[in-house]
Amino acid sequence: MAYCIEVAGLAYQFRDKTPVLQDIQLKVPQGAIYGFLGPNGAGKTTTLRLITGLLRMQTGNVQVLGKSFRQHRLEILRQTGCLIESPAIYEHLSAADNLLVLQRIYQCPKANIMEALNTVGLQAVRDKKAGQFSLGMKQRLALAMALLHHPRLLILDEPTNGLDPNGIIEMRELLKKINREQGISILISSHLLPEIEKLATHIGIISKGRMVFEGSLEQLSGLRRQVRGYLLETTDNAVAAKLLSARDIPIVTDTEGIQLPALPVAVITELNSQLVQRGIGVYGIQPVKNDLETIFMDLIQP
Helix, strand or coil, X not given: CCEEEEEEEEEEECCCCCEEEXXXXXXXXXXXXXXXXXXXXCCHXXXXXXXXXXCCCCEEEEEECCEECCCCHHHHHCCEEEECCCCCCCCCCEHHHHHHHHHHHHCCCCHHHHHHHHHHCCHHHCCCEHHHCCHHHHHHHHHHHHHCCCCCEEEEECCCCCCCHHHHHHHHHHHHHHHHHXXXXXXXXXXXXXXXXXXXXXXXXXXXXXXXXXXXXXXXXXXXXXXXXXXXXXXXXXXXXXXXXXXXXXXXXXXXXXXXXXXXXXXHHHHHHHXXXXXXXXXXXXXXXXXXXXXXXXXXXX
């Protein structure tokens, strides 16, 4: 498999020696939308700033588009569009003029300006000052700026932060369209699992400066097929709970029934028989499987 980003052994610490990142290993497949997930403060932005050269690397290696970032920094950045933290927008300039400033820096064709505005749906307000834009429109303008020079790779740091539900949906669909129609690989950080689940093809999860999962969305989803326990419903949950506790089986009783741990099927069958023999009717014993939110929380816990 070809990768557009390969990170190996990346570590970073502050001047007071406080570790921020520890041995980050990360691979973004070519053509993927890679969701970089983690709680706030986990190290997502620091990782992206190191990958894009906004922070000086201390330890580790970063390859982008098949080349060492240390040795080919400018060449890589010419082929990469970035949106890290707050977008650098001149609010006194129009949308088109903001792109014109960048066009002169990149020395790309002027036709790219309207093309980028069309891509993000801002062509109708190209002459409106950016200071009059809503937050969602500013994020789309920032994305247009990242797309202006026809990059092969987009690196986006929490681009849906602060957006309302409609703005989040618009950004998600826009990124999927860019990836699908232009073939641009996308690395996007977020702390919102439900949003990344709807967008990404591959996922990396970071917690407290360490990678705790990396794989395809299918691989992460596969974890939820694992049984994490059983829900027992009986005609008398109070008596059933006492019988189970007497066998030193850890249980949790709630309004739905009795939560059992992930016991072997043979043990579950035996418990069912014993309850029936004691005159307790068993309505059902249902396996409780993981959901993605539970998997995510389990992964980021110490």
